[in-house]
Amino acid sequence: MSEISPTGDPWTRFSRDPRDPAVSTLRTGDVDRAVLTDVLGEAFSDGRLTREEYDERADEAVRARTYGDFLPLMQDLVPTSGAAAPPVRRGDSPDLQRAAVKAYERKRRDSWVEAVTITLICTGIWLAISLAGGGFDPHFPWPIIVAVIAFADSIETTASREKYIEKERAKLERKARKQERKELPGS
Known part of the structure; x- marks a missing residue:
């Protein structure tokens, strides 16, 4: 709610x-x-x-x-008396921009590490299954499908840099405004 x-x-x-x-x-x-x-x-x-x-x-x-x-x-639903809240200012702080870029870089790095890890694990399982009969009997190379999906997400994350940074910046601005409101007298 x-x-x-x-x-x-x-x-x-x-x-x-x-x-x-x-x-x-x-x-x-x-x-x-x-x-x-x-x-x-x-x-x-x-x-x-x-x-x-x-x-x-x-x-x-x-x-x-x-x-x-x-x-x-x-006016008949919430109290209208009291001090007017100060205008919320848009954060043009370079600190917010740096924090948003840092969060994006972390997300991008994590998505690539995750894609490589998942691909390696699936390839290892596939190799173990293929070698289980005493010789190399390659089955359908299903890790390729997993790799395509995992790397598609990483590529999408890398390609949508500006969108992600703007979204993260907006989230940080909301958090900063919320903190400012807590610090207002009478809060």
Whole structure:
């Protein structure tokens, strides 16, 4: 289930706090609309919204264009008072980039080591079976099939470098934002 609870603070999950009057006219993105839909879904699953209310608000959430459009949909579901959460800043830190590249390099190395290891083990088993009758009686070379599959994964990992690094960077940014929120006063 979602991280939101009736007593939780969903405001920190938005990239900008919809309660902040300074951002009420700013256009929102799909990620923030997804957070809003999550809040509505949690309220529906808790029984705080009827099916009709949920459907109506979910439709409005999909059509919401500004942060100001979010408040009317949430004001009777979660507390709207309190300090506005500071905007979440995108991490442009070179440390995040280095950590993402390092994680990719580790994954690439591990995938190649795994492919070689699996291929060697299967080839050893095949050789043992082929030599079991006292002479060399090669059976169907099935380790080739295993090797093709194992190395295809390694090649795919190597070829999708940028995609993996971006995905890892996004994960590290989410982790950093979560840590920042824990360190905020009143958290």
